[in-house]
Amino acid sequence: MPRTGATHLKFFRPPTDKPSVDELTREFLLESQEGLDRMERGLTELELRPADAELLAEIFRSVHTIKGTTGFLGFPRLESLSHAGESLLVLLRDGRIRADSDIVSELLALLDRLRGILRSIESSGGEGEAGLEDRVMIGRLEALQRTAPVAGAEAQSAVEPATVAGTGSAARKGSPARKARKPRRGEPPVRVAPPGSQPGPAEAGPQGIEQAAQPAREEPKAASGGTDAASIPRPEGAQPANGAPAVAGEPAAADSTLRVDVELLNRIMNLVGELVLTRNQVLQATSADAGFAPLGRRLDMVTADLREAVMKARMQPVSHVFSRFPRLVRDLAHSLGKPVHLEMEGQETELDKSLLEAIRDPLTHAIRNAVDHGIESPGDRAAAGKPDEGLVRLSARHESSHVLVEVRDDGAGMNIGRIRAKAVDRGLVSAARAAQMSEREILQLVFLPGFSTAEAVTSVSGRGVGMDVVRTNIERIGGKVEIDSQAGRGTTLRLRIPLTLAIIPALIVRSRGQNFAIPQSALIELVHLGAEEAASRIEWLENAALYRLRGRLLPLLFLDRLLRQPAREAAECDIAILNADGRRFGLVVDSLADPQEIVVKPLAAVLRETGVYAGATILGSGEMALILHPGAIALSAGIGLTEEAPEECDQAAAAGRDDFLLVESGNRRTALPLETVLRIERIPRSRIEHAGSRAVLRFEKELLPLEGEIEDYDNPEAPTNVVVCREGGRQVGLVVSRVLDVAPGSALQEAGTGTLSTGVALLRDRVTEIVRPASGPEPELPEDFAGELAEARI
């Protein structure tokens, strides 16, 4: 079997040399792994709510399911281990013992052991030797059962289902342990218990006090919980009764979902990509034929929908990655002896599956860092007047076309002085340079390879691999990493992740007849230089080329030289001004083509090693383009951080200087405010349709009203430039004859009346009209469009 059941949505790594595991076993492995994931989540929560019946039932179910199926499939090691765990969980579930830190730790250890065995079954087909450790673990699990305050000896084995249900509900109503020990506000979910802490009875002390302190609030909740529990038939009661393995207890949601091989999804995605290309070709080939036009448009829409649907199928909530962190933080907190509370937010935020995989490791690293380096020891915290317990906040949320994942701690913050000293010490920067660097620049140094400030190498972190790996991994998927730190207040690490790995907006540029794509995220602005300007406006400081951009010198790199392409005569060129993580530079290219949404294809490792490309893409024409990696280019060319860059821009805007898109419409040279321009489309004339007297364009499932004069009306092939502008939630298309350039300018004065131009600006030292779509009688264009634009000008 060559490639069956490759990478599943969960857990299973791509098979390397996998011996054949039969379907039944594979199914079992998947089920069990999911069960264990749930169990892990449950266990970490259990420390927070040690008497939560539902939680205990869930955990019990996971273990019980494994036990049931293993007996059936014949995995004795799994069976005996899960049996021991199950026995302990029965006691917990029935409220005969309470889950304390020891029990949770032991159950977590059991979970890891079970996972290990599952992995071994997956890779070798067998569960491996049942060694001494198994017996020791079983012994410990049994010992924990005996420490129970009210344990009956017969509770060892699975109790009769009927009895379970009976005692269960009785316990829910009666036993004081059941009067849920609701956590106080701010009570640590992750408690660091001293090793070998006293179980059961001793714990009753603090618990008693707590209950006494808040009886009024606790009571009703517990009571209502009790009645719920009694009246609703519980699945865990039913499950042991029918004795069916595994699947029986699955929630109903399982019926409407199915597991899909990621491999398969990737393949579908690729095929859709192919389809898009074929569609483009079909549209080109048939655009002349009037009969084909509606068919072509239909094909267009269906393809777009299909692509969207497939993308959606690849989305998963970030909780898939987040769910492992409570455990991670708990274990770290234990081993470091710091109480740490992990707060998570926005778990339902969805992200492409492959991106989710890609952020798993960087995020783990960031959280380790926060707990290990960020949060101070309890003593230091007390001295600083902070609560004992450290706080790590992990949040995810959408932000325009990105997902923002934040790891924030309330620790000591990063020590700028120490980072500076360490960087000099490690030879990462010269002492002189370090002294000049601003705080922001110093903070960036932690992203350099080989940087680590941990004084002591702990088992957790501090081996010199660190933030640079986080950064590389995030940048590889087109994301960005930012770090923010305030002394004494804590550190925030922000990961900005693109929504999907697959598609990014990019500008296609050309160099010696070859296409290259520059990710829009790095692009600030474009400057066009005519042939004589190219000779005069590019200035040289020895061998370093510079361009004077609004009075400041900007280092220039030449794409052709960078790529060692054959030299050419000085001719007109364009400068793409890029900002790669605070490094600003101009990339000189031969010419600009269209901005496009491109599908990123990975490059072979051999080509990634060139350090210039981030991937490749296939353009609508079927041609390929290499995607440039601005960050890597800037670094390899030694471009430094530009400190005041953002402020400078803000000032420029505040001073009434804005960027405009220069277009030629008819024979007039006019300008559009750049912030309203979404993109520029080049379409064949035939795609323009008419709704009544109005020209419209069907565009991404919306009707785009068109403004401006359509030239060369009778030729269906003639390309038409449409500048798509944004107006609130709406889009408007402006038909122009030529797109010239992007230029900064300042509005001179308000002039003109209602029709096409309302403003005049000085652009490229020429007075240029500022165009806005006329607000005609058509309902598609609301009046306030004009108003808003005018406002933006003033």
Next chain:
Amino acid sequence: MSTAARPVQAADQEVCSLRVGDTQYAVPIARVLEILGKPQLQPVPLAPDFVGGLVHYRGEVLTAISLRRLLGMDRAPSAQDVLVFESAQGPFGLLVDSVGEVLSVSAAAHEPNPSTLDSCCQGILMGAWKLPNRLLIALDPERLDPMRLVCACAEPQNGTHEPAGDSGSR
């Protein structure tokens, strides 16, 4: 090096013949995923010398190895065919002047590489079959995997380094 290895153990074997310059080569047909006839090739500046370019293959971007460059010949004057092979890192392409017919060759007619063959060729060739009037040289697709080539055929490749200063750099 196990020169007379795996592909020649069966008595008879189907191989796909291909031509580069005036020489006939062959690869086991079972290893060939697909043959692309004269596809559009996108050059990759700064890539190692043996990389012929990128080819669009079923929605993926395929790295194509130039057999000509590997054998130290000039780049092809005209469009070339591409053989697609599978490697551990995914598929890759091999650029050849033209793909010929499928031949059946016998193990008895196979002989290993001569010891006088230079080391770079030793790495990618696996002996030859003696045909009545010529030699059919055996290629091992496994060893053409781009990642292995980087390590194996290791004359220092220029191009993996940052370009000589054009600006900004010290």
